[in-house]
Amino acid sequence: MKADVLIIGAGSAGLAAAVRAARAGARTILLERHGFAGGMGTASLVHTFCGLYLQDAETPQWSNPGTLAEEIGRRMELATGLGAVKSGRVWFLPQHPVEFAALADSMLREAGVEVLFHSELVALEPGWRARVACRGEGIDIEARAVVDASGDAVAASALGMGHMMSDSRSLQRPAYVCGVQGVAGEIDGLALAGWIIDGIRAGDLGTAATGMHFRASGRAGEVFATLDLAGMETGDYDPTDPRCLAALEATGREVAMAVVACLKRSAPGWEGAFISHWPARAGVRESRRWIGQALLTGEDVMAGRRFDDEVAVASWPLELRETHRGPRLRYPVGPAGIPRGALIAAGVDGLFMAGRCLSCDHEAQASIRVMGTCFATGDAAGKMAAASAG
Amino acid sequence: MERSCTAEEVVEMLREEGLVDLPAGVDGDADLFAAGMDSMAVMQLIVIIEERWGVRLGAADATREVLGTPASLAARICEGK
Ligand SMILES: Cc1cc2nc3c(=O)[nH]c(=O)nc-3n(C[C@H](O)[C@H](O)[C@H](O)COP(=O)(O)OP(=O)(O)OC[C@H]3O[C@@H](n4cnc5c(N)ncnc54)[C@H](O)[C@@H]3O)c2cc1C
Numbered sequence: 001m002k003a004d005v006l007i008i009g010a011g012s013a014g015l016a017a018a019v020r021a022a023r024a025g026a027r028t029i030l031l032e033r034h035g036f037a038g039g040m041g042t043a044s045l046v047h048t049f050c051g052l053y054l055q056d057a058e059t060p061q062w063s064n065p066g067t068l069a070e071e072i073g074r075r076m077e078l079a080t081g082l083g084a085v086k087s088g089r090v091w092f093l094p095q096h097p098v099e100f101a102a103l104a105d106s107m108l109r110e111a112g113v114e115v116l117f118h119s120e121l122v123a124l125e126p127g128w129r130a131r132v133a134c135r136g137e138g139i140d141i142e143a144r145a146v147v148d149a150s151g152d153a154v155a156a157s158a159l160g161m162g163h164m165m166s167d168s169r170s171l172q173r174p175a176y177v178c179g180v181q182g183v184a185g186e187i188d189g190l191a192l193a194g195w196i197i198d199g200i201r202a203g204d205l206g207t208a209a210t211g212m213h214f215r216a217s218g219r220a221g222e223v224f225a226t227l228d229l230a231g232m233e234t235g236d237y238d239p240t241d242p243r244c245l246a247a248l249e250a251t252g253r254e255v256a257m258a259v260v261a262c263l264k265r266s267a268p269g270w271e272g273a274f275i276s277h278w279p280a281r282a283g284v285r286e287s288r289r290w291i292g293q294a295l296l297t298g299e300d301v302m303a304g305r306r307f308d309d310e311v312a313v314a315s316w317p318l319e320l321r322e323t324h325r326g327p328r329l330r331y332p333v334g335p336a337g338i339p340r341g342a343l344i345a346a347g348v349d350g351l352f353m354a355g356r357c358l359s360c361d362h363e364a365q366a367s368i369r370v371m372g373t374c375f376a377t378g379d380a381a382g383k384m385a386a387a388s389a390g
Numbered sequence: 391m392e393r394s395c396t397a398e399e400v401v402e403m404l405r406e407e408g409l410v411d412l413p414a415g416v417d418g419d420a421d422l423f424a425a426g427m428d429s430m431a432v433m434q435l436i437v438i439i440e441e442r443w444g445v446r447l448g449a450a451d452a453t454r455e456v457l458g459t460p461a462s463l464a465a466r467i468c469e470g471k
Contacts, residue, residue, distance in 0.1 A: 088426065189429035194452025197436050201446070210433040228430065266449070326430045328411065 003029040003114070004389035006130055006143035008121050011039020012371040013355025014149030015104050016068040016378030017385065022111040024386035029141060030113050031132060033120040034280055037104035039151060041371055042097045044283035045177035047217065047224050049073060051316040051372030053084060053091035054335060060084035060091045063315035063335055069375035075103055082218050089331060090317065094218055121150070124158040126348050144389035145350040147381045152240065153288035153357040161345065162291035166362045168236040172285035172321045173228060176252025180223045180260060182272040187216050187223060192267060199262035208255050211324050227255050228324040229282070239287040248282040285321060285369060290359045294341025298363020301336045310337030311380035314373050318366040338368065343381045350388050354381035395443055395467040400460035407438055418461035423454060432457060445470030
């Protein structure tokens, strides 16, 4: 197969990159190993878009107006009927993974992107030739430009090119999100916390249950249950190790089953509750990051630094989750620019990156990984890739 | 196990455990939920209170009245002794 632009991964960044490249006139192929786009926002049931709006504003103000971040935000509002919500100093948009997957299908179809689902990149050579595995068969794809939107910098790893990964202890912790239905009435997070504590005291739950919290999905009776995990279930946390990933998945299910069974017995309104769906995969916040022509740092983000060549704006605080005891938020003085070079690989032509694996340090990643910002960096990478292929 | 508990000790404990980001100079009436305490932090808080003061809070205590400020928490801990 041949394309102008090949995008690896159809998460929030890859979706935006593919739509933008195709709209710019490039023949675009989008590779995704799952059967739907959306990445963590669908496969891992992450259900709020952060980073779409400026911090501290009285009303929601788009931080990347005119980009796919705004377009996807607006289309999601129409799909769910829900608007932006303010929490402390920031705004976020509730989103539903079911709507997100369907919205992504429409946008990819409208833009004329060739989508290859159930296809995993396994090798890559500069120039560009990609080897993709689908159902035990290899497919070769030739392209003039490539965007790595895999979240895990798989292209850097495949090419043996410069990338980094925080050490096991400081990596942002993973979490397991599942869908629960049959819940009557409002969610009272505080009361549920109390019932979980009682469940731990009674010996029905382990202390891992203290990582559990809930948010109403916006649909009748449906709740998302999120369990923050230590990631150390089988030793050191390594989101690129399949044994570690297997332990995350199994632990997430085990704890969620026990917590929902406990709430069913004790919490008013939860008598008829049941787990209605598992995620396709446990949520991973951070793994490999690229080293590109420029490196965005946490200091840049905190100082609200702007760049002459910036291609997107980061507007979410540093959300540090190095322990599974909840987030620590660090608020920047204002929105920061993301320089063009943070989306361009060094030492090779026609290779771009976007989303949570772009070129930045651990602290900056704590801001730029949110989906609103991923849409914006995806949009920018798609535009650059189309221009470089044209 | 300590004998009584003051709002200052609760503030010190919250800082040591990093459960909420408290601004410098907060007093006993600071709103902990406004400072970012969420339901997960509440669960950890209840576990830590039992470890430090030997007082077991339960589902009935999981309210803003009990957990909302360092002072209200300290009062509940003293009561539980
Ligand atoms: C538990 C959790 C909670 C979060 N909460 C929020 C939140 O509330 N709001 C928010 O905005 N963000 C949140 N985030 C962050 C956000 O969800 C992610 O950082 C963001 O989705 C990253 O987008 P991405 O497109 O860079 O990568 P991903 O979403 O990881 O997408 C990468 C895609 O590439 C595919 N892929 C990878 N390798 C290959 C390959 N070799 N071949 C083919 N396909 C491949 C994957 O299957 C995936 O679909 C959260 C993350 C987690 C884990």
